[in-house]
Amino acid sequence: MASTFPTPDVTPNPEEGRRVAALDRQHVFHSWSAQAQISPLPIQAASGSYFWDYEGKRYLDFSSQLVNVNIGYQHPKLVAAIQTQAARMTTIQPSFADEQRSEAARLIAELAPGDLDQVFFTNGGAEATENAMRMARLHTGRHKVLTAYRSYHGATAGSITATGDPRRWPSEPGQSGIVHIWGPYPYRSPFHSTSEEEESARALQHLRDTIMVEGASTIAAIMLETVVGTNGILVPPPGYLAGVREICDEHGIVFIADEVMAGFGRCGEWFAVDHWGVTPDLITFAKGVNSGYIPLGGVVISRRIAASFQDRSYPGGLTYSGHPLACASAVASIGIYQEEGIIEHVRAMADTVLAPRLTEIAAKHPSVGDVRGLGFFWALELVKDRQTREPLVPFNAAGPAAAPMNAFAGACKERGLWPFVHFNRTHVVPPLTTTEAELHTGLDILDEALTVADQHASA
Numbered sequence: 001m002a003s004t005f006p007t008p009d010v011t012p013n014p015e016e017g018r019r020v021a022a023l024d025r026q027h028v029f030h031s032w033s034a035q036a037q038i039s040p041l042p043i044q045a046a047s048g049s050y051f052w053d054y055e056g057k058r059y060l061d062f063s064s065q066l067v068n069v070n071i072g073y074q075h076p077k078l079v080a081a082i083q084t085q086a087a088r089m090t091t092i093q094p095s096f097a098d099e100q101r102s103e104a105a106r107l108i109a110e111l112a113p114g115d116l117d118q119v120f121f122t123n124g125g126a127e128a129t130e131n132a133m134r135m136a137r138l139h140t141g142r143h144k145v146l147t148a149y150r151s152y153h154g155a156t157a158g159s160i161t162a163t164g165d166p167r168r169w170p171s172e173p174g175q176s177g178i179v180h181i182w183g184p185y186p187y188r189s190p191f192h193s194t195s196e197e198e199e200s201a202r203a204l205q206h207l208r209d210t211i212m213v214e215g216a217s218t219i220a221a222i223m224l225e226t227v228v229g230t231n232g233i234l235v236p237p238p239g240y241l242a243g244v245r246e247i248c249d250e251h252g253i254v255f256i257a258d259e260v261m262a263g264f265g266r267c268g269e270w271f272a273v274d275h276w277g278v279t280p281d282l283i284t285f286a287k288g289v290n291s292g293y294i295p296l297g298g299v300v301i302s303r304r305i306a307a308s309f310q311d312r313s314y315p316g317g318l319t320y321s322g323h324p325l326a327c328a329s330a331v332a333s334i335g336i337y338q339e340e341g342i343i344e345h346v347r348a349m350a351d352t353v354l355a356p357r358l359t360e361i362a363a364k365h366p367s368v369g370d371v372r373g374l375g376f377f378w379a380l381e382l383v384k385d386r387q388t389r390e391p392l393v394p395f396n397a398a399g400p401a402a403a404p405m406n407a408f409a410g411a412c413k414e415r416g417l418w419p420f421v422h423f424n425r426t427h428v429v430p431p432l433t434t435t436e437a438e439l440h441t442g443l444d445i446l447d448e449a450l451t452v453a454d455q456h457a458s459a
C-alpha cells in the first residue's frame with residue numbers, strides 16, 4: 001500500500017522568503033559553515049518526496065535531507081500520532097516508566113538481530129555512538145576504540161574523535177584511545193586488491209595487524225558503519241563483516257555497528273547488518289527510526305553487555321532520554337513501515353529501478369567512475385578520467401576546487417532535483433516512500449545534470 005501525502009498549500013511569497021532568510025542571517029549560527037559565506041534557502045512547505053521554497057519552486061528530494069527523512073515529509077499517520085501523544089503527555093523524565101518509551105523499545109528490540117533486546121534512547125546519532133563507546137569501555141574495562149578513516153560518527157567530543165573524515169581535524173587532539181583503520185573500498189583499494197574477495201581478506205588482515213600492534217587487551221570496541229554513509233556508500237565486500245565479528249569474538253572486543261544512517265530500511269532491511277546475517281554487540285540508530293520528525297536516537301544493547309549494568313549503575317544519561325513524544329513517533333513510524341510495506345518497496349525499487357538505471361546512467365557518462373549501493377542508498381563517484389580514476393574534485397575540496405561538483409549540483413537544483421553531494425560523489429538517497437514514477441523523474445534529471453560534470457572529464 002503506497003503512502004498518501006497531503007498536497008500543501010504553497011503560494012509563492014518571495015517577500016516572506018527574504019524576511020525568513022534575513023532573520024536567519026542575523027540570528028542563526030549554522031553547523032559546519034563560515035557564517036558570512038552561506039545563504040540558506042528558506043523552505044515553506046514539504047510533503048512526501050518534495051519540498052518547496054518561497055518562490056513556489058518545488059524540489060524532488062534525492063537527499064532525504066541528511067539521509068534521515070525515510071518515511072517522507074508530513075506522513076499524515078505519523079503527524080497524527082505525534083499530535084495524539086502531544087495531547088496525551090508531551091514529556092516525562094527518563095527515570096519513570098512510560099508507555100510509548102516501553103513500546104518503542106520493545107519494537108526496536110524485536111526488530112534487532114540476535115540477543116540485542118534493550119534500548120538506551122538518545123536525542124540523535126552522536127549521543128548514540130558516544131554512549132555505545134562508553135558501554136563498550138565499561139563492559140570490557142579497556143579503553144581503545146578502532147574506527148575507520150572513511151567514517152562519520154557524530155560531532156560531540158568522543159564521536160568526532162571516532163569520526164575518520166576531515167570534520168575531525170579541527171577538534172583534535174580529541175579523546176584519547178581512538179585508533180583509525182582502513183576499511184574495505186574496492187574502487188580505491190587501500191590494499192591494492194583487484195577483487196572484492198581480495199579486498200575483504202586484506203582489510204581483515206589489516207584489522208588483525210592493527211589489533212596485534214595496538215594490543216588486543218587494550219581494545220574495547222571496533223565501531224564501524226555497517227555501510228559507510230556520507231564517506232562514500234561503501235558496501236562491505238562479502239565476508240568482511242562476518243570476519244570482523246569473528247575477530248571481535250576471538251579477542252573479547254565489542255562490535256559496534258553504527259546504523260545511524262544505514263538502518264531503518266535505508267539498505268532494504270530493518271537493520272543493515274541483516275543483509276549479511278551478522279549480529280553485532282551494540283547497534284546505534286537515529287535518523288530513520290522516526291525520520292527526524294522529533295529528535296531521537298539510541299543504542300540497542302545485547303543481553304551480555306546489558307548484564308554488565310545490572311548491579312552497577314550505568315554512568316550516562318540525558319534529560320530527554322526516551323522522550324515520550326519522540327518515542328511515540330518511533331512507534332507510529334515502525335507501524336507505518338509495516339502496514340505500508342516500505343521495506344518491500346525499497347527492495348523492489350532497488351532491483352527494478354535504482355540498480356539498473358544508475359548502472360545505465362553510469363555507463364553513459366564519462367564523468368562517472370563507479371556506481372555502488374543497495375536499497376535506497378547509492379553513490380555515483382565522479383572522476384576526471386575513468387582510467388586513472390582521478391576524482392573530479394580533490395579529497396575534501398572546498399571553494400573554487402569544488403566548482404565542478406557545485407556546477408553539477410546547481411544543474412540538478414535548476415531542474416527541480418535536490419541532490420546529495422559529498423566530495424566527488426553524488427549520493428542517491430531519496431525518502432523510502434518515493435514512488436517509481438518519482439524515482440524515474442529524479443533519475444532523468446540526474447542523467448541530464450551529469451552532462452555538466454562530463455565537461456570536466458576526459459571522454
Ligand SMILES: Cc1ncc(COP(=O)(O)O)c(C=O)c1O
Nearest residue numbers: 124125126152153154229260261
Ligand atoms: C553513521 C552516522 N553516525 C552518527 C551520525 C551523527 O548523528 P547526529 O547528526 O544525529 O548526531 C551520523 C550523522 O550523519 C551518521 O551518518
